Amino acid sequence: MIVKYGGNAMKSLELRRAVAAEIAALRALMPVVVVHGGGPVIERELTARGVPSEFRAGLRVTPPEAMDVVEMALSALNKALSQEVGQAVGLTGRDSALLTAEVLDPALGRVGRVTGVNAALLRTLVGAGLTPVIASVAVGADGQALNVNADTAAGAVAGALGEGIIFLTDVDGVYRAYPDPASRATHLTRAEVQAGIEAGWIAGGMIPKVQAALDALDRGAPFATIASGMGAGVLEAAARGEAGTRITA
Numbered sequence: 001m002i003v004k005y006g007g008n009a010m011k012s013l014e015l016r017r018a019v020a021a022e023i024a025a026l027r028a029l030m031p032v033v034v035v036h037g038g039g040p041v042i043e044r045e046l047t048a049r050g051v052p053s054e055f056r057a058g059l060r061v062t063p064p065e066a067m068d069v070v071e072m073a074l075s076a077l078n079k080a081l082s083q084e085v086g087q088a089v090g091l092t093g094r095d096s097a098l099l100t101a102e103v104l105d106p107a108l109g110r111v112g113r114v115t116g117v118n119a120a121l122l123r124t125l126v127g128a129g130l131t132p133v134i135a136s137v138a139v140g141a142d143g144q145a146l147n148v149n150a151d152t153a154a155g156a157v158a159g160a161l162g163e164g165i166i167f168l169t170d171v172d173g174v175y176r177a178y179p180d181p182a183s184r185a186t187h188l189t190r191a192e193v194q195a196g197i198e199a200g201w202i203a204g205g206m207i208p209k210v211q212a213a214l215d216a217l218d219r220g221a222p223f224a225t226i227a228s229g230m231g232a233g234v235l236e237a238a239a240r241g242e243a244g245t246r247i248t249a
């Protein structure tokens, strides 16, 4: 199982540690690979250095000087998360070409689109009983770092391994009538997701998330689930298909 968490499931150190404990518990049941973001940590480090940044269509415009800060911030966070998950190895996409990428759009600077995943490295680590914890920094053809949205990076890893993925966020799943949690869809097909975006009941930050889920399916993942990182036992329940919204082809 691939588990992705980012800013929303890291709003406090307490929540971050609770999520790490959930991941460690899931690992007792099945092999786990973790992919993480950390938008708020990046934001804080950019601000502290007076490096401005803006988002276009959900992606951070990343000139080279911002890329240096993104990599530094996510690498430091990666080591802390790896330690919290335990029995883990923290990596970025630059280690053993774990995530290779190409420039998505020169207008966005050093933002990457994942072109390859070193699945053999991940299988070796998992086979040795270790949990890979991957920061969403990839390596470009020029050998330099590229910034990849963490949901997208996680989807690419799930696709390459042919495993399911759970995106942990701050809502219980995809709601048909946001923000009413009673309207959570337990299951959605690709066609229903596309219809939901067109109809407007899938909106805001949920759009790039469901798009990352569809991209994961395109790349070979059997399912992609969106679930809450805020509740005890939710991750295990989502892995069983009993929590969150599971999206399948």
Ligand SMILES: Nc1ncnc2c1ncn2[C@@H]1O[C@H](COP(=O)(O)OP(=O)(O)O)[C@@H](O)[C@H]1O
Binding pocket: 006, 007, 008, 009, 151, 168, 169, 170, 171, 173, 174, 175, 176, 177, 178, 201, 202, 203, 204, 205, 206, 207, 209
């Ligand atoms: N139909 C919907 N169901 C649930 N959440 C939705 C829906 N439409 C929009 N959202 C919004 O999407 C948010 C999750 O996306 P986002 O904040 O970008 O997550 P993350 O930072 O964890 O990647 C929710 O907090 C909610 O505000």
Ligand SMILES: CC(=O)N[C@@H](CCC(=O)OP(=O)(O)O)C(=O)O
Binding pocket: 005, 006, 007, 008, 036, 037, 038, 039, 040, 042, 058, 059, 060, 070, 111, 112, 136, 147, 148, 149, 150, 151
């Ligand atoms: C290109 C791009 O936008 N990269 C993201 C990577 C981190 C991320 O995605 O973190 P969350 O999971 O916390 O959102 C960024 O720079 O913020």
